[in-house]
Amino acid sequence: MPGPVSASLVHSSAGPEPASTAASASAPVFTFESAAPLQTVGGAVDDIVRIVGLRFLGVLAILFLGLVLAYVAGTLVRRLLISVGVPEAIEGTAFERTARDFETSTVEILSWLTRYFVLGISVFAALSFAGVNYADRFWGLVIAILPQLFIAILVLIIGVVVGDKVELLVAERFRAVKLPQVNVLPSLAKYTVFFLATLVALSQVGVATLALIVLLASYMLGLIVLSAVAFRDLLRSGAAGTYLLFTQPYSIGDEIVVGEVSGVVQELDMFVTHVESEDTEFVIPNARVLDKGVGRVR
């Protein structure tokens, strides 16, 4: 008896077959209600079918749009990352190598993440359009937390990659220094970046991070105090050197007297001045040049 109805319904839902189950589950409800008055009032059925179809079409369109948007966004992200040279910049970092082991790459992972994020949003949009009752608190929470989760994951990935890169750069910088103890510095730099990224990610998803921040503050304070003490002379010389380089009271080739040292200036940089006398080359910190004053021999 309900042959033509179901036929027309099938016809209208032929397209949305892969559509969300929630939406298609709501469809038969309408068919059974409308099954009885079908033979008598044809116009009403048409109306209902039209309403159902419209809603289906809306859901379908949103899903389709979400798919396309997700794909485009992912591709854009990938293109953008490649064009700013991210793959070369992060070449050789541990994260990239691990990604390679799984036959993917950091850029791929980021672009897929973007796709899933956009897709997730579009699924929620479709569900709300379909009128599915998601109003209970769980789904509301999920929707609220989704973007933050996305950003947290993004920050974590960026943190790991940047940390690895920083380690490589610092290690490269110190490669000329043949000192085994120096190996501590690259990993210190790496874990500092990891720590910062974790902190940002955790606070993004709303986990209590006060203890970590206190830890960070004390660590930074220690670092600053330590370096202020350790690099005091270097900083002083650097400041003095900046002045000397700008004003150039003496230049290469001049004969100068600094304290009890005298000779011809051979080299002048940020931190030190090389002065050469007959048989000795003195390396004078620039702080001392300002301290003692400098005499130019005419």
Place this chain on the structure above:
Amino acid sequence: MAALSELLGDLVADVDGLFLFTPSHSHYEQFAETDVPTVVIAPENTVEAETFVELPLQFQNVKDRIRFGVEGAMEQSIVEAGDTIACNVGVFGGDLDSLVRVRVEENMRSGIYDLFANSRADPGVIRDVFEVAIELGKKGQKGEPVGALFIVGDAGKVMNKSRPLSYNPFEKSHVYVGDPIVNVMLKEFSRLDGAFVISDSGKIVSAYRYLEPSAEGVDIPKGLGARHMAGGAITRDTNATAIVLSESDGLVRAFKGGKMILEIDPEAY
């Protein structure tokens, strides 16, 4: 009927060392464990070889390259006169495509290695100045052949043994050779007469400098002009190195201690 590999067998028969010129990592791994000592000669020790001679300039001429490597190895007492070594070197392009058997002799000490490794100035600075001179020799200044004179290292003494010809364009500036923009500046200023004075760390101290060394006992080949004479002579009076681009024959020559150490043709690079 001799097998082809015998040809190589003769070349490597009882050698005292194997010299690999800029080997790839895998290539080095392959030969690092042979029964003769392996020496790597390259611009940078990328393969982390134990015995390594730094090659500051990628000499196009294979003879120069080998001579430099051997000299460096002699300087570091890796080999000595009388040793025979096999040199694995790339003649065409980057791959190591040929094997040369060389007998190390005392007269191979030409001072090229010494010029780079033991000069007052940093090896990198001397290399950068060489590169500028070579490029200038290749292209000239706006197509015209141009001469130039660079005095590298011991700048304090050189400045005291010279006087300015005019205002110094590099006064109160902090520019260093090796910077691409600075190289353009050097090329532009090369039309000025006089010498460039460059410090040990590569800072360009002055251009337009008239050198006033005493020219006694300077041993430079006959036929070279005043520029070479001035450059050669100042290296005798100071610890500087002079790198001269000749305007007439376009060759780049290096002087140290009043003697000509190296002569290269820019066109060959």
